[in-house]
Amino acid sequence: MDRKGNLDLDEVRDSLRDDTAIVSVMYANNETGVIFPVDTIGQIVKERGITFHVDGVQAVGKIPINLKDSPIDLLSLSGHKFHAPKGIGALYVKRGTRIRPMMIGGHHERGRRAGTENVPGIVGLAKACELTKRFMEDELTRVRGMRDRLEQSTLSRFKNTLVNGDREHRTPNTSNISFEYVEGEAILLYLDEKGIAASSGSACTSGSLEPSHVLRAMGVPFTAAHGSVRFSLSRFNTDADIDCILSELPPIIERLLEISPFGREMLQAKV
Numbered sequence: 001m002d003r004k005g006n007l008d009l010d011e012v013r014d015s016l017r018d019d020t021a022i023v024s025v026m027y028a029n030n031e032t033g034v035i036f037p038v039d040t041i042g043q044i045v046k047e048r049g050i051t052f053h054v055d056g057v058q059a060v061g062k063i064p065i066n067l068k069d070s071p072i073d074l075l076s077l078s079g080h081k082f083h084a085p086k087g088i089g090a091l092y093v094k095r096g097t098r099i100r101p102m103m104i105g106g107h108h109e110r111g112r113r114a115g116t117e118n119v120p121g122i123v124g125l126a127k128a129c130e131l132t133k134r135f136m137e138d139e140l141t142r143v144r145g146m147r148d149r150l151e152q153s154t155l156s157r158f159k160n161t162l163v164n165g166d167r168e169h170r171t172p173n174t175s176n177i178s179f180e181y182v183e184g185e186a187i188l189l190y191l192d193e194k195g196i197a198a199s200s201g202s203a204c205t206s207g208s209l210e211p212s213h214v215l216r217a218m219g220v221p222f223t224a225a226h227g228s229v230r231f232s233l234s235r236f237n238t239d240a241d242i243d244c245i246l247s248e249l250p251p252i253i254e255r256l257l258e259i260s261p262f263g264r265e266m267l268q269a270k271v
Helices: 009-015 038-047 119-134 136-157 184-193 213-217 239-258
Strands: 022-026 051-055 074-078 089-093 161-163 174-179 228-232
Touching: 009 038, 022 038, 038 051, 119 136, 136 161, 136 174, 136 239, 184 228, 184 239
Parallel strands: 022 051, 051 074
Antiparallel strands: 074 089, 161 174, 174 228
């Protein structure tokens, strides 16, 4: 990928082999929110007659997705990403795509997965889908505006601070900001004391103290990758929430820079 986190389509094409059975890509990256060109990738894949799966967990509910004329054969989603109960998800299967079940023994879910269905979870997922569609415009406008205000105010306050990812092609709710010469985990501890929930990267690797492999692959300097913080917004956030972050975050960064051997120069505001 390049510095903005965009995939190299030539590398995608060159990676396909005669024995490639399936290609799986993210619709949007979970740390930066960068949206990948899945339709273009899908065309490359389908020209070779390969099954195309998309991990839509970070994109479903955040941006409009139309599967009717898409080359996507399979798309997986997770309900808790758009306010459905935790533990419920779904797999879209394009008509004609052959699936061999991993769990056999019953005829549940059209023979694709044995076991009693999670009916309350399914109902909750359906309702969340209905509400998400209703409030999609709010996600694309107001939520995006809050994210942009958070980023612009933060970048204007500190030197050597950057937003990670393609700022034009991102989901509207995700902001990944790097503060050089400070530790992301320390930022999170101080934010937590103020009642602000954030992440230093992927929730899947939240127990690791290593810098994000995503940011390192993008070429983000080691000193900045270590100080990255991800904010994930939703339609339930308000301008007051952003005001709270913008009030509490600067003193935290200043405190950490004061004890950082390389951070004092960042205390000077940008002109």
